[in-house]
Amino acid sequence: MGHGYFAHCRSRLFFAVIILLGVAGCAEFDYSADRAARESRSSAPSAKTGEYVVQKGDTLYAIAWSNNLDFKELARWNNITSPDRIRVGDRLRLTAPPGGAGEPASASASVRATPLGGQIGWQWPLQGQILQAYNANAVGKRGILIRGDQNAQVRAAAGGNVVYSGDGLRGYGNLIIIKHDDRFLTAYGYNEQLLVAEGDQVEAGQPVALIGGNARHPNSVHFEIRNLGKPVNPTDYLP
Incomplete structure (x- = not known):
């Protein structure tokens, strides 16, 4: 030879x-779109520097979600009167300005004193086995991972407005975020296909995506509930 x-x-x-x-x-x-988004945003400022530079495809809700912030506070800190009034290159502060610009203590306490889940009639986004339970101490995403059948439809856990539909949030793949009221948002990640677009109004139980998953957990959906921007245990709210 x-x-x-x-x-x-x-x-x-x-x-x-x-x-x-x-x-x-x-x-x-390991979706290719997720890798591309991660690489394109690797140099963008984050919560560590106290500010964020708006990238193409960003929404106020997605930025707040990525930094565990209440979207209303993020808007108030940056004098944003409408969620769609952010532009590529804008620098958004991720902490309250000097002197404080948060809600008055009485108003904040009043909101948090409402019943768990408010008046929302929650339902499961997918019927199946919980592969990963909620972990309040997890680094990164905090939610539950639910396994379903192949080609199953992922459904809205409650009615609301789709405020994010895309693949630009690192670690979520094809993602849907739904705003239910001024307190609650839900997220549905690891989808194979998205069935709704930003701005769509959805009803409880309406299909919003087709199940995806990853190499380790095929046919699964990552599901989160945020209350005032903070992750909570979905099983405390779901029936």
Whole structure:
């Protein structure tokens, strides 16, 4: 066998090693769109610096979601009168301005004193087994992972307005966020296909996506409930 054969073998071995290293280094969620979004935003300021530079495709709700903030507070801190009035390149502060610009204590206490879940009639977004329970101490996403049947429809846990539909939030893949009232938002991640667009009004139980998942957990959906911007245990609200 000549040098050409051994060179060919070494070349194939080299690329095999590269592929294996790439697989080993992949995050749990590996949609190509999710990787592209992560790479494009890797240099954007975050909560660590106290501000965020608006990127193409961002919405106020998505920025608030990514930083565990109440979208109303984020808007107030940045003097935003309408959620759609943000532009690429805008620098948004992620903390209250000096002197405080939060809600008066009495108003905040009044909101939080309402019954758990408010007047919302919650329902499960998917019937199936809970693969991962809620962990309040988890780093990153805090919700539950539900396994369903192949090609199952993911349904709105309550009626509301779709405020995000896309794949730009790191670690969520194809994601839907629904605003139910001034307190509650829900998110549905790891979808194969999105069935609703931003601005759509949806009813409780309406299909919003087709189930996706990842290599580790196929046919699953990541589901979150946020109360005033903070993650809560969905099973405390679902029937």
